Amino acid sequence: MPDNVTITAEELKALLAERDAARALREEQEALRGALRLVTAERDLAEERLRAYRHELFGAKSEARNSDQLGLFNEAEVLGSGNTPALEETPESTVAAHTRKKRGHRKPLDPNLPRDIVRHELPEDERFCANDGYALVEFGVEISEQLHVIPEQLRVIQHQRVKYACPCCELGIKVTPAPPRIIPRGLLSESALAWIATGKYQFGMPIYRQAGLLRRFGGDISSNTLAASMVRVGLATQPVINLMRDALLDADLLYCDETTLQVLKEKGRRPQTKSYIWAQMTGTGIPIRCFSYTPGRGTRLADKLFAGIRKGAVLMTDGYEPYNDIAQRYQLEHLGCWVHLRRYFVKAEESVPKAARTPDLLATRFIKLFAAEARSEKWEADRRQRLRRRYSARVLDAIHALALEQSRNVLPKSLLGKGLTYLREQWPKLIRYIENGSWPVSNNACENSIRPFCVGRRSWLFADTVNGANASANLYSLVETCRANRIDPYRYLTWLFQRLPLATTIDDYDALLPWKLPVDLR
Numbered sequence: 001m002p003d004n005v006t007i008t009a010e011e012l013k014a015l016l017a018e019r020d021a022a023r024a025l026r027e028e029q030e031a032l033r034g035a036l037r038l039v040t041a042e043r044d045l046a047e048e049r050l051r052a053y054r055h056e057l058f059g060a061k062s063e064a065r066n067s068d069q070l071g072l073f074n075e076a077e078v079l080g081s082g083n084t085p086a087l088e089e090t091p092e093s094t095v096a097a098h099t100r101k102k103r104g105h106r107k108p109l110d111p112n113l114p115r116d117i118v119r120h121e122l123p124e125d126e127r128f129c130a131n132d133g134y135a136l137v138e139f140g141v142e143i144s145e146q147l148h149v150i151p152e153q154l155r156v157i158q159h160q161r162v163k164y165a166c167p168c169c170e171l172g173i174k175v176t177p178a179p180p181r182i183i184p185r186g187l188l189s190e191s192a193l194a195w196i197a198t199g200k201y202q203f204g205m206p207i208y209r210q211a212g213l214l215r216r217f218g219g220d221i222s223s224n225t226l227a228a229s230m231v232r233v234g235l236a237t238q239p240v241i242n243l244m245r246d247a248l249l250d251a252d253l254l255y256c257d258e259t260t261l262q263v264l265k266e267k268g269r270r271p272q273t274k275s276y277i278w279a280q281m282t283g284t285g286i287p288i289r290c291f292s293y294t295p296g297r298g299t300r301l302a303d304k305l306f307a308g309i310r311k312g313a314v315l316m317t318d319g320y321e322p323y324n325d326i327a328q329r330y331q332l333e334h335l336g337c338w339v340h341l342r343r344y345f346v347k348a349e350e351s352v353p354k355a356a357r358t359p360d361l362l363a364t365r366f367i368k369l370f371a372a373e374a375r376s377e378k379w380e381a382d383r384r385q386r387l388r389r390r391y392s393a394r395v396l397d398a399i400h401a402l403a404l405e406q407s408r409n410v411l412p413k414s415l416l417g418k419g420l421t422y423l424r425e426q427w428p429k430l431i432r433y434i435e436n437g438s439w440p441v442s443n444n445a446c447e448n449s450i451r452p453f454c455v456g457r458r459s460w461l462f463a464d465t466v467n468g469a470n471a472s473a474n475l476y477s478l479v480e481t482c483r484a485n486r487i488d489p490y491r492y493l494t495w496l497f498q499r500l501p502l503a504t505t506i507d508d509y510d511a512l513l514p515w516k517l518p519v520d521l522r
Contacts, residue, residue, distance in 0.1 A: 045413055051351040052415060109145050116148070154219045157189055180501035183232050187225065193233050194493035196226055201472070201479045202489050204456035227468070234471025236500060239509045241290070241474045244481065247513075248290050249309045253283030253439070255316045255446035256305075256323065258297055259454055262462040263469050266295060277473060278305055279450040283316065283440060286515050287484035289449050291473040293466070299325045306330060314436075316443050319426050336429030339442040342366050344419025351415055362406070365399045373441050385437030396431050399423075449480055481514045487522050495521055 007015075119141075127136045159178070166172025182190065199205040207230070211223040248254070258278045264271045276297045280290045294301040299322040306326050314333040317323040318340045327334035345363055372392055376384040403423050410417045423430070433439045453476055463469040478496070482489040496512055503509050510516075 041411055045411065049351075049415075051353075052347055109147055115145075152213075152217055154214070154217045182236055182497045182501050183229060186229065186232075187221065188229055190497035191494045193229060193497055194490050197230060197233065197475050197493050198479065198490045200230065200456065200460070201475045202452070202483075204452070204459050206460040209459075227464070230475070231465075231468050231471045233497060234474045235467060237474050237478060237496070239503070240496070240500070240512050241477055243506075243510055243513060244288055244477060245290050246308070247286065248280060248282055248288045249306070251282040251285050251288070251313065252310070253314045253316070254309070255279075255281045255283055255440075255443055255449075257318065257443060257446040257450055258320075259450055259457075261293065261457070261469060263295075263464075263466060264462055265465045269295065275469065277450075277453060277469075277476075278302070279446055279453070280305065281446055281449050281484075283314070283445070284438075287481065289477055289480035289484055291450075291453065291476040291480070293469040293473045295466075298322060302326060303329070314439060316440050316446070318443055319422060319429075333432065333439075334429050335432055335439060336426040337443040338366070338369065338430060339444050339447075341419065341423055341426065341430065342370075344415065344422055348415035348419055362399060362402050365395055365402065368395050369399070370441070381437035383437070388434040388437065393434055396434070400427065449484075452476070452480065478514060485515050487514055487517055491521050492517050 122136075128134065129136060161176040161178060163176075164172075164174045182193070186193075188196070196207070196210055199210050200207060207227045208223040211221060211226055214221055256278065258276050261275045261277045262271070262273075263269075263275045266273070266275070269275075273295075275293065275295050278292045278294065278297075280292070282288045292305050294305075297320075302322045303326060309330050309332070311331050312333065313330075314335060315323065315327055316335045316337065318337050323334065326332070342363075345366065349363065369392060372387060372395070376387050379387070403420050406416075407420045407424070410420060412418075412421060433441050463472060478493065479489045482492045492514055495517060499512060503512060
């Protein structure tokens with residue numbers, strides 16, 4: 001404004017009012033822009049969650065990715081020869097030639113199965129040559145085989161306990177004592193109990209379906225009787241389960257995971273409340289699988305499952321917080337699971353429309369990391385350790401740098417943001433596996449061991465009582481430990497149920513552990 005121009009007080013007040021109005025307008029516009037950005041971010045997050053839910057319901061469950069894994073395997077092979085491969089992406093890839101298997105090839109039937117021979121012969125009036133009329137002579141047979149199934153056969157074992165009496169008086173009466181049974185005065189034999197247990201805990205068949213199957217063959221037994229029998233035999237195996245847990249906690253490497261379970265009748269808890277089944281398994285020594293029931297999954301409840309664990313043992317888990325407290329309390333080497341981390345990024349990728357997807361460098365690094373582990377799976381621990389130090393450590397550095405770079409431009413509550421947050425929080429545990437060539441990179445082994453329980457849960461849905469949940473955990477432990485040791489669960493459970501009533505000492509129970517089943521019974 002020129003110096004010679006003067007304004008009145010009223011004009012000055014008007015100018016100041018205009019200035020304040022313009023400032024207020026700018027602030028209001030900025031507030032609206034901020035609100036718009038917030039609403040837009042919330043909309044994007046909602047759309048992302050919606051796509052994730054749709055994919056979870058209707059999409060493929062596999063986490064496999066189409067990548068040049070052959071080239072990644074070659075990187076590990078080059079490293080094993082002493083060279084150091086580069087981490088840059090290769091724009092082109094060459095797929096090696098392969099041989100396609102001939103289709104239609106039928107797998108032969110088990111030669112150990114018994115054979116019933118059925119001979120098919122020509123009628124006598126057709127056993128002559130059409131050219132010269134001479135009688136035909138047999139010179140061989142053409143063999144084809146079919147698998148024949150004989151349905152279950154139910155029999156009744158009638159126990160006759162002989163009674164003796166003195167011929168001279170009425171006082172000398174004796175009755176042969178009943179043999180000890182796992183369920184005193186039980187209606188089902190040991191083999192029948194084992195058949196029902198394997199049907200439910202190995203093949204996921206609910207009790208009521210097994211009751212219906214028995215009725216087809218004349219065994220009219222209520223499902224309540226079968227369920228009560230499973231609870232009783234499951235609880236009766238507790239001494240053997242305790243010895244299995246002692247052996248498990250003495251291992252150098254342990255895996256642990258948990259999943260939900262609904263118990264209808266639990267004191268002080270609503271039927272809709274979630275309870276949990278924990279799966280623990282050994283990573284070294286004798287394969288052992290132990291399942292345990294708890295009404296929750298806090299540190300206090302989880303701590304009981306690790307009481308007595310070997311100091312300095314290695315524990316592989318996901319990122320659930322109570323595992324950190326357990327590892328610190330018992331001074332364990334705690335490893336993080338890379339599969340759980342990768343799952344965040346897989347879900348984030350699946351939530352983006354295919355047309356908008358771009359190559360993710362982090363996902364590529366994950367593939368390189370897992371490719372190196374897959375390539376070295378059958379190597380000795382020392383050789384795998386060299387691979388991890390020379391190659392995997394460099395991939396880990398690249399992953400960490402990319403994660404820090406991407407974190408600046410990603411919403412924390414988005415699927416990708418959650419994955420990056422998980423990576424930052426779990427990073428010290430995720431990279432610890434490179435310190436030892438025998439340590440695992442993921443918790444997949446434990447997830448595979450808990451999968452049969454999850455499959456069965458889809459059929460029988462819930463446990464009625466706490467005793468039923470504990471009994472199921474015990475029987476799952478026995479069945480899965482048998483499978484891990486390549487033992488037929490039905491044969492083992494029959495053998496166990498027959499001998500368990502005779503056991504009285506710790507040595508007797510120790511002789512009943514699954515891996516001590518005689519070889520001729522496996």
